[in-house]
Amino acid sequence: VSTGGQPNLPTAGAGVATPRVGSGMLGRALGRGRGQGGGPRFGRLRSGIFMALLAGISILALYPFVWLFSASFKPQGDVFDNRLIPRDWQWNYTGDPTPVPGDERLFALPDLPMLSWIWNSVWIGLLAASIVAVSSAIVAFAFAYFRFPGRNVLFGLILATMMLPGAVTMIPVYLIWNEITKLTSEAGALAFMPDIGVNTQYPLWVPNFFGSAFYIFLLRQFFLGIPRELFEASRMDGDSYFSMFRRIALPLAKPALIVVFIFELQAKWFDLITPLIYLRDTALYTLPLGLKTILDQQGAGGGGEGRWEIIMAGTVITVLPMVILFAIFQRFFVEGIATQGRKG
Amino acid sequence: LAATAGSNAATGPPSGTRRRRSRFAERETWTAYLFILPWVIGFLALTAGPMVASLYFSFTDYGVQQIAGFEPTNRVGFDNYRQLLDDPRVALSLKNTFIYTVMTVPAKMAVALGLALILARLAFASGFFRTVFYLPDITPPVAIGIMILVLFNGSTGVVNRALEFIGIPGPFWTTDPSWIKPSLAIMSVWTVGGTMVIYLAALKAVPSHLYEAAAIDGAGPWRRFFNITLPLISPALFFTFIVLTIAGLQTFTEVFTAFFGAGSTGAEDPDAALMSVVYLFRQAFTFFNMGFASAMAWLLFAIIMVITGIQFLVSRRFVFYQGDSR
Numbered sequence: 001v002s003t004g005g006q007p008n009l010p011t012a013g014a015g016v017a018t019p020r021v022g023s024g025m026l027g028r029a030l031g032r033g034r035g036q037g038g039g040p041r042f043g044r045l046r047s048g049i050f051m052a053l054l055a056g057i058s059i060l061a062l063y064p065f066v067w068l069f070s071a072s073f074k075p076q077g078d079v080f081d082n083r084l085i086p087r088d089w090q091w092n093y094t095g096d097p098t099p100v101p102g103d104e105r106l107f108a109l110p111d112l113p114m115l116s117w118i119w120n121s122v123w124i125g126l127l128a129a130s131i132v133a134v135s136s137a138i139v140a141f142a143f144a145y146f147r148f149p150g151r152n153v154l155f156g157l158i159l160a161t162m163m164l165p166g167a168v169t170m171i172p173v174y175l176i177w178n179e180i181t182k183l184t185s186e187a188g189a190l191a192f193m194p195d196i197g198v199n200t201q202y203p204l205w206v207p208n209f210f211g212s213a214f215y216i217f218l219l220r221q222f223f224l225g226i227p228r229e230l231f232e233a234s235r236m237d238g239d240s241y242f243s244m245f246r247r248i249a250l251p252l253a254k255p256a257l258i259v260v261f262i263f264e265l266q267a268k269w270f271d272l273i274t275p276l277i278y279l280r281d282t283a284l285y286t287l288p289l290g291l292k293t294i295l296d297q298q299g300a301g302g303g304g305e306g307r308w309e310i311i312m313a314g315t316v317i318t319v320l321p322m323v324i325l326f327a328i329f330q331r332f333f334v335e336g337i338a339t340q341g342r343k344g
Numbered sequence: 345l346a347a348t349a350g351s352n353a354a355t356g357p358p359s360g361t362r363r364r365r366s367r368f369a370e371r372e373t374w375t376a377y378l379f380i381l382p383w384v385i386g387f388l389a390l391t392a393g394p395m396v397a398s399l400y401f402s403f404t405d406y407g408v409q410q411i412a413g414f415e416p417t418n419r420v421g422f423d424n425y426r427q428l429l430d431d432p433r434v435a436l437s438l439k440n441t442f443i444y445t446v447m448t449v450p451a452k453m454a455v456a457l458g459l460a461l462i463l464a465r466l467a468f469a470s471g472f473f474r475t476v477f478y479l480p481d482i483t484p485p486v487a488i489g490i491m492i493l494v495l496f497n498g499s500t501g502v503v504n505r506a507l508e509f510i511g512i513p514g515p516f517w518t519t520d521p522s523w524i525k526p527s528l529a530i531m532s533v534w535t536v537g538g539t540m541v542i543y544l545a546a547l548k549a550v551p552s553h554l555y556e557a558a559a560i561d562g563a564g565p566w567r568r569f570f571n572i573t574l575p576l577i578s579p580a581l582f583f584t585f586i587v588l589t590i591a592g593l594q595t596f597t598e599v600f601t602a603f604f605g606a607g608s609t610g611a612e613d614p615d616a617a618l619m620s621v622v623y624l625f626r627q628a629f630t631f632f633n634m635g636f637a638s639a640m641a642w643l644l645f646a647i648i649m650v651i652t653g654i655q656f657l658v659s660r661r662f663v664f665y666q667g668d669s670r
Contacts, residue, residue: 040465040552040555040559041465041466041467042465042466042467043467044467047466047467047468050462050466051466051469053462054459054462054463054466054473057459057477058473058476058477060534061476061477061479061480061534062476062479063502064480064491064495064534065479067494067495067502068487068491068494071494079494080494080497080500080501082500082502082505135382135383138379138380138382139379139380139382139383141379142375142376142379142380143380146372146373146375146376146379147372147376148372148373148376148377149373151376154380154384157387158383161387161391163586163590163652164391165590165593165594165644165645165648166594167594167620167621167624167641167644167645168394168395168398168641168642168644168645169390169391169394169395169398170624170628170641171394171398171401171628171634171637171638171641172393172394172395172397172398172401172638173390173394174628174629175397175401175411175634176389176390176393176394178411207386207390209382209386210382210383210385210386210387210389210390211382211383211386216383241372241375241379242375245379266482269484270484270485270486270597272485272486272596272597272600272601273596273597273625276625276629277629287484288484288485288486288597291484291486291487291490292486292489292600292601292605295489295490295601295605296605299493308494311490312494315487315490315491318484318486318487319483319484319487322482322483322484323479323482325482326478326479326482330475333478333482334474334478334541337478337538337541337542338541338542338544338545
């Protein structure tokens with residue numbers, strides 16, 4: 001069965017080119033079907049009617065983005081005028097032409113270091129995503145390639161932890177980090193180490209060294225799709241297990257690794273509760289917590305001036321990188337999401 | 345796939361080979377454990393260990409004094425669990441969370457399924473629409489919380505302007521207690537793209553010959569939908585049902601952003617928006633009532649498990665797994 005080209009399925013995603021395994025590897029390894037869809041294709045007339053309907057729904061889907069974007073270019077009084085093209089344009093992002101307190105622009109707000117927050121979100125996201133992709137791949141490879149006692153029980157345990165609500169472990173994990181904080185403080189037994197723990201950014205990315213259940217599952221499915229002969233050949237060449245993993249498995253798994261990387265980048269970019277729990281100093285914040293702080297300080301009820309044009313600009317800064325990432329890696333987003341449904 | 349050395353070793357080849365093979369198998373086993381070690385450590389340190397610890401703390405008065413080391417931790421028996429029953433805000437938060445979940449999950453599933461059914465059969469441009477409908481799902485939850493405040497603003501928000509336009513006076517969504525949860529739910533339906541993509545993938549896996557056979561038998565579109573499409577995509581429906589329910593019961597970021605903190609609506613911490621995880625978070629990390637919060641976490645865990653369990657039981661009757669799927 002050809003999985004590379006599926007002429008009848010324009011939305012199936014043409015698969016991902018990898019050096020040695022044919023395109024469509026991701027889709028095939030993840031068990032994508034090759035049927036026709038929910039029934040026969042619509043005819044021209046019905047296609048036209050449904051196109052009109054979908055166009056209407058598209059407006060609902062896109063309107064909030066356009067509203068947000070244009071509101072971020074309006075002066076304070078016009079934010080809620082609901083025009084999609086601002087009557088008067090105002091640059092709310094950078095610079096500080098009128099240094100009146102309470103009238104600063106987004107990047108010049110006192111005590112709200114927007115640039116640091118962006119940088120924190122970027123480096124923590126990239127680091128966390130790289131770490132979790134590699135650690136999950138190592139674990140996933142073991143479950144896909146090796147036979148060992150307890151394998152099925154352990155893999156069942158991984159699947160079970162996917163269902164576990166994060167709220168249960170949130171408190172004790174915080175208490176663990178709190179103990180680590182004491183150990184690495186000046187009076188602690190590990191005082192020679194740098195401060196890690198509460199009010200540092202380590203809790204945001206260090207847990208990624210241990211892999212993540214969903215990613216392990218996804219990568220295992222992918223590794224199972226790689227012909228075993230490739231690994232046996234590498235063993236014949238005298239590779240150790242680890243170099244077999246590094247030289248054969250990792251390069252072939254590139255499309256799945258990209259999916260994991262993107263998902264984790266997105267997860268870190270979205271995460272509010274972890275920074276909320278662990279970070280106290282404003283300079284350490286990531287973007288979601290920073291944006292929440294801007295909302296609380298500049299929004300109407302919080303004793304601020306109700307500077308919604310600034311809040312809108314901050315929201316645009318938070319949303320836009322994800323839109324760009326999606327524009328570049330759309331296929332990986334969609335295929336990764338479609339995979340989730342295959343767990344059931 | 346190739347049989348492994350491990351399974352061969354048991355069949356008892358000549359002794360020389362056998363020893364080499366079993367050593368090989370040992371090495372393989374040993375290597376496998378080494379490979380999964382990161383996850384094992386993480387599981388013990390960040391999942392299993394914390395769960396046990398959490399259970400222990402739920403029977404203690406562990407709080408801000410104990411964290412700082414000023415006072416010893418005392419066992420308090422079932423006091424925290426009794427307090428859960430006495431605290432009206434626990435019941436309120438659970439009620440809010442249930443209402444929100446019941447509003448959100450069926451609405452999201454219905455909208456996602458409707459869109460997926462159309463997209464799967466569209467002759468052209470379905471890729472374009474899929475992209476457009478997925479786009480809201482990449483909006484960070486904090487941004488969604490802010491969007492609720494601006495789009496659903498009672499006097500100036502665009503939602504009410506649109507309702508005015510068709511002659512309906514809109515409610516004060518973000519301040520009126522009876523409209524806070526509907527506004528959250530509507531915004532949640534906006535991010536339906538991921539669910540839609542899952543259904544779309546499931547629809548594409550339905551073999552076309554089934555439809556051809558049904559057409560020959562004279563089955564109309566409704567019968568085809570109920571007798572072919574729905575059973576064959578039921579695993580995907582079931583999966584999203586579970587995942588959306590668990591996510592709904594744990595909803596936090598959007599609600600917290602819009603309605604808690606320094607009070608961006610002007611209203612102080614509206615009771616109508618108090619979700620379970622929000623209350624849990626406040627008890628744990630604002631007031632540091634770790635013992636009480638641990639008990640609440642276990643209550644929430646038990647509730648989620650019971651609901652998921654019921655969903656699994658019910659699903660046995662309705663979910664159809666293709667025997668030969670892969």
